[in-house]
Amino acid sequence: xxxxxxxxxxxxxxxxxxxxxxxxxxxxxxxxxxxxxxxxxxxxxxxxxxxxxxxxxxxxxxxxxxxxxxxxxxxxxxxxxxxxxxxxxxxxxxxxxxxxxxxxxxxxxxxxxxxxxxxxxxxxxxxxxxxxxxxxxxxxxxxxxxxxxxxxxxxxxxxxxxxxxxxxxxxxxxxxxxxxxxxxxxxxxxxxxxxxxxxxxxxxxxxxxxxxxxxxxxxxxxxxxxxxxxxxxxxxxxxxxxxxxxxxxxxxxxxxxxxxxxxxxxxxxxxxxxxxxxxxxxxxxxxxxxxxxxxxxxxxxxxxxxxxxxxxxxxxxxxxxxxxxxxxxxxxxxxxxxxxxxxxxxxxxxxxxxxxxxxxxxxxxxxxxxxxxxxxxxxxxxxxxxxxxxxxxxxxxxxxxxxxxxxxxxxxxxxxxxxxxxxxxxxxxxxxxxxxxxxxxxxxxxxxxxxxxxxxxxxxxxxxxxxxxxxxxxxxxxxxxxxxxxxxxxxxxxxxxxxxxxxxxxxxxxxxxxxxxxxxxxxxxxxxxxxxxxxxxxxxxxxxxxxxxxxxxxxxxxxxxxxxxxxxxxxxxxxxxxxxxxxxxxxxxxxxxxxxxxxxxxxxxxxxxxxxxxxxxxxx
Amino acid sequence: xxxxxxxxxxxxxxxxxxxxxxxxxxxxxxxxxxxxxxxxxxxxxxxxxxxxxxxxxxxxxxxxxxxxxxxxxxxxxxxxxxxxxxxxxxxxxxxxxxxxxxxxxxxxxxxxxxxxxxxxxxxxxxxxxxxxxxxxxxxxxxxxxxxxxxxxxxxxxxxxx
Ligand SMILES: Cc1cc2nc3c(=O)[nH]c(=O)nc-3n(C[C@H](O)[C@H](O)[C@H](O)COP(=O)(O)O)c2cc1C
Ligand code: FES
Numbered sequence: 065x066x067x068x069x070x071x072x073x074x075x076x077x078x079x080x081x082x083x084x085x086x087x088x089x090x091x092x093x094x095x096x097x098x099x100x101x102x103x104x105x106x107x108x109x110x111x112x113x114x115x116x117x118x119x120x121x122x123x124x125x126x127x128x129x130x131x132x133x134x135x136x137x138x139x140x141x142x143x144x145x146x147x148x149x150x151x152x153x154x155x156x157x158x159x160x161x162x163x164x165x166x167x168x169x170x171x172x173x174x175x176x177x178x179x180x181x182x183x184x185x186x187x188x189x190x191x192x193x194x195x196x197x198x199x200x201x202x203x204x205x206x207x208x209x210x211x212x213x214x215x216x217x218x219x220x221x222x223x224x225x226x227x228x229x230x231x232x233x234x235x236x237x238x239x240x241x242x243x244x245x246x247x248x249x250x251x252x253x254x255x256x257x258x259x260x261x262x263x264x265x266x267x268x269x270x271x272x273x274x275x276x277x278x279x280x281x282x283x284x285x286x287x288x289x290x291x292x293x294x295x296x297x298x299x300x301x302x303x304x305x306x307x308x309x310x311x312x313x314x315x316x317x318x319x320x321x322x323x324x325x326x327x328x329x330x331x332x333x334x335x336x337x338x339x340x341x342x343x344x345x346x347x348x349x350x351x352x353x354x355x356x357x358x359x360x361x362x363x364x365x366x367x368x369x370x371x372x373x374x375x376x377x378x379x380x381x382x383x384x385x386x387x388x389x390x391x392x393x394x395x396x397x398x399x400x401x402x403x404x405x406x407x408x409x410x411x412x413x414x415x416x417x418x419x420x421x422x423x424x425x426x427x428x429x430x431x432x433x434x435x436x437x438x439x440x441x442x443x444x445x446x447x448x449x450x451x452x453x454x455x456x457x458x459x460x461x462x463x464x465x466x467x468x469x470x471x472x473x474x475x476x477x478x479x480x481x482x483x484x485x486x487x488x489x490x491x492x493x494x495x496x497x498x499x500x501x502x503x504x505x506x507x508x509x510x511x512x513x514x515x516x517x518x519x520x521x522x523x524x525x526x527x528x529x530x531x532x533x534x535x536x537x538x539x540x541x542x543x544x545x546x547x548x549x550x551x552x553x554x555x556x557x558x559x560x561x562x563x564x565x566x567x568x569x570x571x572x573x574x575x576x577x578x579x580x581x582x583x584x585x586x587x588x589x590x591x592x593x594x595x596x597x598x599x600x601x602x603x604x605x606x607x608x609x610x611x612x613x614x615x616x617x618x619x620x621x622x623x624x625x626x627x628x629x630x631x632x633x634x635x636x637x638x639x640x641x642x643x644x645x646x647x648x649x650x651x652x653x654x655x656x657x658x659x660x661x662x663x664x665x666x667x668x669x670x671x672x673x674x675x676x677x678x679x680x681x682x683x684x
Numbered sequence: 685x686x687x688x689x690x691x692x693x694x695x696x697x698x699x700x701x702x703x704x705x706x707x708x709x710x711x712x713x714x715x716x717x718x719x720x721x722x723x724x725x726x727x728x729x730x731x732x733x734x735x736x737x738x739x740x741x742x743x744x745x746x747x748x749x750x751x752x753x754x755x756x757x758x759x760x761x762x763x764x765x766x767x768x769x770x771x772x773x774x775x776x777x778x779x780x781x782x783x784x785x786x787x788x789x790x791x792x793x794x795x796x797x798x799x800x801x802x803x804x805x806x807x808x809x810x811x812x813x814x815x816x817x818x819x820x821x822x823x824x825x826x827x828x829x830x831x832x833x834x835x836x837x838x839x840x841x842x843x844x845x
Contacts, residue, residue: 103813106826138815288772290812325718325755326811363711364718366753369809383711385752401710444773444814451815485772518772532775536809542752647788647832669781669832 067345069353070231073222080223094127094172095147096120098159099211101134101297102290102329107141108160115164116144123168133298135211136452137183145211148172156181201467203430205438206414207454210298215333218340221301227346229420233309234354237420239269242313246416248424250436255281255372255409256484256514257589258435258502261416264406267396269314271404276316278307278360279400279407281377282323282330285369286485287536289516291440292410294452296323296330299414300337304360306416308347310406311358319360320400322377326367334362369486369540370590374407376542387542388588409514411440431457435501439512445481445519446473458499461491465519476521480604484513486533486540487593489600490526509600511593525622526605527612530597531559537594548591551582555598562609564625565616572609576602621683624668628684633658635680642672642681694730695738699723703738713741713749717756725765726757762797762804764842769819771810777817778831783807785832789839802843 068076096116100109113129120127137143140157146167147153154177156167163181170178204210213220221227233242247262268276280303284292296303307319323331338360341347349357363381370376371386378400380386399405415437419427428436435457441464444450448470455464461481465471472478480490489510498504502512520529534556543549558575561567579595586592602609611617618626631642631651638656643649650666653659661672673681695703702719706712716739720731727750736743750756766786770779783794786805790798797804813819816828822842830838 102811102826103815106813106816106819106828138813141815285809287770287809288774288814289810290814293812326808364715365755366714366718367755367809368753380714381711383713383749385748442814444817445776450773450817482772516772518776520776524776529776532772647785667784669784671832 067343067348067353069345070235073227073231073344073346073352076219077222077225077228080219084223093147094125094149095145096127096129097132097145097147098129099133099135099137099141099143099145100131101294102327103134103138104141104143105329109142111161112142112144112159112164115161116168119164119168123173125168125172127172130214131216132212133210133215134294134452136207136294136454137449138451139449140183146171148175151175151177155183157183201459201463202454203438203456204454205418205427205430206295206302206411206440207298207452208418209302210294210452213299215298215300216336218301218337218344218346221299225421226301226417227305229417230305230308230312230346231352232420233312234352234356239313239315242309242420243269245420245424249419249427250424250431251412251415251419251427252435252502253409254411254415254439254514256487256512258512261408261412264396264408265310265314267394268316268404268406271397273404275318275401275403276314277400277403277405278310278314278316278319279378279381279395279405280307280319280321280413281372281374281407281409282321282327283365283372283377284324284327284410284514285372285540286487286514286516288444288518289442289485289514291442291452291515293324293327293330295410295414295440296327297333300330300334301341302414302417303334303410304337304341304347306413307360308351308358309416309420310408312356314404314406316406317358319358320363320381321360322363322365322371322381324367325364331362331364338362368542369536370542370588373588373590376588377407378405385542387544388590390587411515432499432501432504434503439500439515441483441515441517443469443517443519445517446476446521446524447471447519448473455500457501460497460499462496464500464517465496469519472519472521474521476523479520479522479524480526482510482518482520482529482597483516484511484593484596485516485518486536487511487589487596488513488516489596490520490604492604509596509603511596523620523622525563525618525620526601526608527559527563527618528620528622530601531556531563533597534559534594537590541590541594545585545587545591547582547585548587548594551578551586552591552594554578555582555595559598562612563618563623565612565623567609567613569613572602572613617684627668628663629661629666629668629670629673630682630684631659631661632680632682635678637678637680639678641675641677645671645675647671693734694728695720695734696723700738703735707739713739713746714753717746717750721756725761726759728760729758760797760801761806762802764803764823766803766805766839767808767811767821768805769809769811769813769817769821770807771814771817773810773814773817774819779807779818781832782818782820782830782835785835786839789836803839 098113135143142159144156144159166178243262251261252258368386371380373388376386376388395405438454440454480492538552538556541548558571579598582595636658643651650662768782819828
């Protein structure tokens with residue numbers, strides 16, 4: 065494939081578009097699309113792929129099997145979309161070899177959908193935005209191609225208007241017009257802070273410098289979040305296109321994607337996309353025959369959360385220890401190797417081609433007064449439909465949890481949702497109906513964060529969760545400033561004491577004082593935000609802290625030191641189920657006789673409690 | 685492995701070629717260390733010294749970088765590496781119980797290798813399969829929705845292989 069001029073790119077796009085349209089209207093081809101993101105593969109998507117291959121072959125059916133990125137339905141991986149002439153495209157979940165066999169036999173040959181595995185709505189309602197269904201809660205801008213195109217095919221990206229925005233920026237727009245467009249769109253950074261993207265670009269554009277850089281932050285450090293990974297895996301070209309647009313706008317010729325080494329598939333897909341873009345002349349010298357040159361390289365992170373912070377990230381790209389430095393100067397003015405640098409988050413980048421292509425008016429019509437567009441969340445925890453979702457800003461938590469997420473697992477009671485990971489806070493039941501945007505979340509002591517949304521139920525203890533987050537922050541503190549290094553450790557120790565029933569009211573007071581001090585005095589965002597989970601949980605769940613301190617009880621039954629399992633003699637029938645399941649053999653008793661738990665040996669794993677059919681084990 | 689003047693070299697020709705390719709690029713150290721760890725499973729002391737020489741970077745600086753980043757290891761992991769996810773979703777769904785069970789079965793603690801060198805256990809942060817929580821990986825292969833009872837069977841699959 066040779067490098068393309070603008071005309072050639074346009075022709076290719078038209079050819080590919082008509083190809084797809086023909087394929088859809090002629091209704092001849094059978095297509096099976098398997099989601100092979102990391103989560104799909106983990107659940108066995110590669111076996112599913114092979115199974116379909118075998119099934120089609122053995123029935124002598126001529127069909128196309130392709131791969132795509134995450135469809136967002138992570139709770140039912142492997143997921144598969146099946147397109148058969150004369151039937152609506154259907155999405156199937158939990159597709160193993162057996163399901164593949166049935167789908168080929170029943171759906172493809174007999175033209176009857178396999179109800180046991182099919183999602184109720186046709187595929188178009190679930191993963192694309194091509195319907196006008198207003199009852200649909202999700203809106204896909206960032207994830208427009210995820211789960212739709214083959215992420216390893218640049219042609220499929222181009223067919224869906226890929227690189228049209230870059231064309232426009234290179235040949236039709238001035239730098240100021242691009243910045244104006246982003247400003248009118250109201251795009252704000254999706255990495256957490258919500259800073260207006262147009263302003264950053266403007267700063268960098270206006271600085272005189274022999275060299276400038278564009279950086280993509282794909283470090284995604286929040287444990288329990290994977291939006292950026294899925295975007296890079298499912299639609300890598302959207303990030304490349306956007307970075308190239310920024311390069312043209314601010315006058316940079318080199319871009320870097322800083323990505324976690326823990327994401328091997330995303331790294332492969334990005335590298336593959338970079339190679340393809342270079343072949344087509346969409347990266348490299350004289351892009352699309354213009355006199356603008358730009359190239360992109362990957363740099364791998366190495367497991368340090370603080371490297372998500374922009375100044376630490378830049379230090380890491382420079383090959384150094386990832387320690388943050390005080391700002392200003394901001395990277396936009398003095399960044400990588402001291403040169404002006406635009407740094408944006410993956411999701412921010414993925415929005416940009418669409419804004420340029422469809423226009424700022426379209427984008428700013430979505431969302432709330434202060435926050436435009438959509439937000440991608442990784443919805444996880446105690447939720448039925450755990451997965452990747454994208455909703456317009458202003459959607460309420462209730463809609464996310466109950467309408468999209470399908471409610472709490474096992475019919476339990478919702479307790480709180482945590483956004484912003486270790487830097488964020490909890491959203492409680494009373495706020496389920498506030499429309500989500502940067503300002504509203506901040507006003508209730510949480511934050512938008514980068515998109516992790518962890519749902520917790522009545523069995524989760526707030527002291528325990530806060531301790532978990534503090535342990536993370538302490539572990540990840542780079543140690544440069546004392547408030548974060550020492551303050552964090554001290555907070556953790558106090559939380560540990562409280563969770564063991566050894567805390568006092570003075571400890572609780574000290575925790576509050578320390579949290580304030582860390583927030584004010586820490587050098588970078590890590591230390592400044594690490595106490596957020598403490599403040600937020602004390603604010604909304606103080607009685608739970610008090611129960612640990614005053615009554616030496618963990619109301620949720622999570623903190624093991626405050627928990628014991630005992631056998632209720634009247635209810636025990638001596639079935640021996642508990643004794644058999646106990647991993648440390650600390651339950652004794654003869655068949656048909658009352659059993660007893662040796663408290664000194666018990667590790668409080670709760671397996672006996674779960675096993676007992678007679679409610680004869682008391683947890684408390 | 686190549687031998688120069690009687691002293692055995694640690695870095696393979698492939699790694700040396702990799703270093704050659706990256707030598708001129710600023711900020712190459714972390715990429716080179718990734719390549720070394722990919723080969724050996726950790727960064728051996730001799731390899732660190734050879735990297736220092738090849739890149740003209742002081743050894744102290746190299747160790748500064750290795751010890752800063754969690755991903756780089758200074759000691760050899762087990763032949764089979766178990767990594768239990770302790771990201772938030774996995775933690776809430778019982779990740780700690782998996783670690784406890786794993787430690788019980790193998791008789792070693794976190795970040796240590798069994799005496800026969802067969803297994804090592806570590807805790808890692810979110811591997812991005814939160815929908816399948818709790819999750820663990822064994823030599824990179826992901827196991828989702830794991831409960832403590834399956835733990836022994838999963839370990840046995842790899843034992844002695
Ligand atoms: C401790 C810490 C961790 C961060 N982690 C990330 C991260 O994982 N991904 C990210 O995009 N931004 C992260 N950020 C925010 C970045 O510093 C920066 O604001 C962001 O990359 C800017 O891009 P945006 O304007 O597009 O959001 C983190 C900030 C702090 C203080
Ligand atoms: S928290 Fe374990 S995979 Fe995300």
